Each structure stands twice: as structure tokens, then as C-alpha cells.
């Protein structure tokens with residue numbers, strides 16, 4: 382989430398058992414620029430994605446035979462369409478050895494370009510706009526490790542393995558934002574190409590799997606069991622959760638805050654032996670769902686809860702099932718829940734716009750503080766102080782090291798505080814509801830956001846946002862809106 386940065390790099394490498402022996406050190410993201418001509422040309426990650434490719438659905442099957450070790454075998458079927466003719470499909474992949482690829486059921490040639498992190502598939506005839514195809518890939522072995530020197534994060538991204546120790550069972554899980562999903566899944570690994578997922582995870586007896594979406598019946602008896610999950614609303618690839626552990630699955634009554642008051646299924650996954658103090662952080666999730674849905678509009682998915690992990694990593698808002706370290710606070714719990722609206726349902730079109738996720742999730746911390754009788758303006762003033770002392774930048778990021786910095790988080794949040802101060806609480810709430818209704822299930826840029834704000838809140842709303850979006854300096858602290 383924040384605070385834990387480079388210092389914990391070594392620590393996490395130790396906790397995670399270090400990168401698997403087979404892993405190659407990665408070139409910096411910038412070295413992948415040559416790939417950019419055929420990619421989505423994201424200014425921060427020029428190598429990611431394929432121009433013209435639209436993945437609609439991933440049907441993923443993963444088998445984890447020895448939890449806590451990095452190895453896995455996988456098979457995925459992608460439902461594809463294209464917006465321009467594609468003579469080859471270039472999926473992001475830095476994963477295990479690919480053993481077979483099929484196109485609409487028929488074996489087709491493929492190659493893996495490790496330097497570009499691509500699985501390149503040659504269909505029998507080009508995929509044309511308006512056509513749909515099914516691409517299946519099978520793979521087995523050790524996922525890659527993405528420890529990007531350009532990205533200021535304390536953790537290798539993607540498929541995580543935590544060896545068992547003493548009473549603690551071995552575990553695996555995904556921690557992929559921004560670009561780790563393609564360590565274990567061939568994918569169009571960019572937030573602009575959201576998709577739905579079916580995730581089937583096969584684990585040894587005694588283990589449980591959890592993943593994004595609603596859980597179906599468990600398949601298998603004595604011996605390995607397969608857990609199946611359906612994520613029916615599109616999400617960005619980095620938000621896919623997969624967890625394997627000896628879990629206690631704790632359910633609670635559903636909360637009627639979904640679209641048209643539909644019930645949101647509540648379940649949390651705690652590793653067996655999780656101390657009560659760690660579980661207590663999530664005791665008020667139902668109230669958080671109510672408070673945030675009043676501000677933001679209906680909760681966008683069918684379920685919510687957390688999966689707790691044992692390493693002290695950053696928390697991540699994996700869809701319907703946030704991934705939480707044992708050290709997470711209630712503030713972090715609110716932050717990750719808010720990302721279900723902002724990040725997972727309403728998604729930045731590229732990594733430069735990540736403040737549209739982090740700024741909104743940070744602002745939710747202030748809204749929660751106020752709902753509990755606390756002083757929101759004092760929270761805003763602390764953020765402003767932090768930026769005044771530590772420096773700041775315009776909201777659109779220009780390099781990887783800025784993605785999770787205080788400007789993405791606190792400056793992004795203060796931009797929303799400024800909009801609220803300019804419009805008043807009633808109009809601000811109406812704006813947030815309209816915003817999630819308009820962009821849920823899709824993506825937008827910062828420019829789209831400013832255009833939408835102007836359309837909904839008028840020139841005054843846009844004028845309040847502009848300096849936060851664009852000024853190189855720090856605009857003044859917005860006043861409390863409760864005075865209006």
C-alpha cells in the first residue's frame with residue numbers, strides 16, 4: 382500500500398523464499414520499448430498488451446500440486462475478438478513452459494519470446510474484426526519473477542509462493558499490480574483490456590483455493606479438489622485473485638448494497654491459525670460496504686471479502702477478494718474495499734492514470750473517518766502537509782516510479798476534496814454515483830474524467846480540479862465542505 386518500500390525488498394525476498402532458481406533477472410521496463418510498435422504503447426509500460434486485441438473472457442485452470450513451491454501447471458482458454466486484422470496474437474507471458482496451443486480446437490504454431498515477454502500464436506487465418514476465436518494454451522513449470530527496477534515496489538510481482546514453516550502451511554497467491562499477471566497467465570496484461578474470468582484451481586486435499594468472483598461447487602472427493610469461481614463482471618488482469626492455503630472460510634450474511642439492492646455475498650479467508658487481532662480489522666466490513674455504497678453508488682460485484690496472507694507485503698484490491706497482509710489496518714481495509722469501485726469496476730485506461738484508482742481509494746479513508754465521527758478536514762490537512770514537505774507533481778504519472786507515490790494517493794484524494802468543496806456534499810455524492818454508473822465495466826483517462834466532471838458539475842467543478850491535475854506546484858488546502 383505505502384510506507385513499506387525498498388527497505389523491505391530483501392525481507393520480502395527472504396519471506397518469499399527468494400526468486401526460483403530458474404528465474405532470469407529482468408531488463409528494466411524501458412528496455413522493452415522495441416516491442417511498443419505492436420503493443421498498446423502505454424507510456425509507462427510500452428511492452429504490454431497488443432494493439433487491436435480484445436480478450437473477452439479467460440477460462441483458467443491452475444493446478445498447484447505442492448502449495449508453497451512456485452511450480453504450477455495451467456491451461457487457459459481465451460475468448461478473443463479483434464478491432465483490427467491480426468495475423469498473429471501476441472499475448473503477454475513470462476510464465477512456465479508452454480506445451481501446446483490450439484486455435485478453435487486445432488493445434489497451431491507458436492513461439493515464446495522471453496526478452497519481449499510474449500507468447501506469439503499464429504492462427505490459420507488472420508483474426509478479423511467481428512470474428513470471435515478461442516485460443517487455448519497449456520503450460521507447466523515455474524512462473525517468471527518480475528522485480529522491475531523502474532517500479533518502486535518492495536515485492537516481486539505475480540505468482541507468489543510462501544514455503545511452509547513450523548505449523549504454517551505452504552501457500553501461493555497472486556500479487557500482480559501493475560504487470561505481474563502474465564507470470565502465471567498468458568494474457569493481454571493491460572488495464573484497458575478488461576475481461577471476465579472463470580478460475581478453476583486444483584489443490585491437494587486439506588488445502589483450499591480462493592479466487593475472484595462467486596464460488597461454485599467444489600469438484601473431487603478423496604484426493605485433489607478443484608475450486609471453481611466465476612467473475613461475471615469484467616476486471617483488469619492485475620486484479621485477478623488466486624489464493625491457495627489451508628484456509629478457514631468465514632461467511633457472514635450478505636449485504637444488500639449491490640445494483641438495485643441486490644445481495645453482496647460476504648466471505649473472508651483466513652489461514653488456519655490467524656490471530657484474532659488480525660481478523661478484527663475486518664469485523665466492520667459490512668458497515669464499510671454500506672457507508673461507501675452511499676457515497677459511490679451500488680457495489681459493483683456479487684461478493685466481497687478478504688484473503689489474508691502471511692508475508693508483510695502491500696495490500697492489493699484483488700477483485701471481490703482483497704489480498705491483505707497480517708499488518709493491515711482498518712484504514713487499509715477501507716482503501717482496498719473502495720478500489721472495488723475505483724480500479725476494478727471503473728478502471729484507468731493506462732498506467733499514467735493510476736491516480737483514478739489510488740486517489741479515490743485514499744479519499745474513501747477520509748469518508749470513512751467522517752462516518753465514524755472523525756474529523757475529515759484534519760485528514761485532508763495531514764495529506765496536504767505530507768505533500769508540502771515531501772514534494773508533489775501533476776496527477777498524470779510520467780514514469781513507473783510514480784505509480785504508487787504520494788501524489789497518486791494523497792494529491793489524487795485532495796483533488797476530490799477540492800471538487801467536493803466546490804460543489805457541496807449533495808452534488809459531490811450525485812457526481813460520484815453518476816461517475817460509477819457511467820464508467821463501471823469500462824475504462825477512462827484523466828482527460829475523460831475532467832470532461833465528465835465539467836459535464837456534471839459545471840465549470841466550477843472543473844476549475845476546482847484543474848490545478849490539482851495540472852499544476853506542478855501544490856494548490857492550497859481546500860476548505861471543509863461541511864460549511865456549505
Ligand code: MET
Nearest residue numbers: 382558695696697698717
Ligand atoms: N493498489 C494497491 C493499493 O491498494 C497498491 C498495490 S502495490 C503492488 O494501494
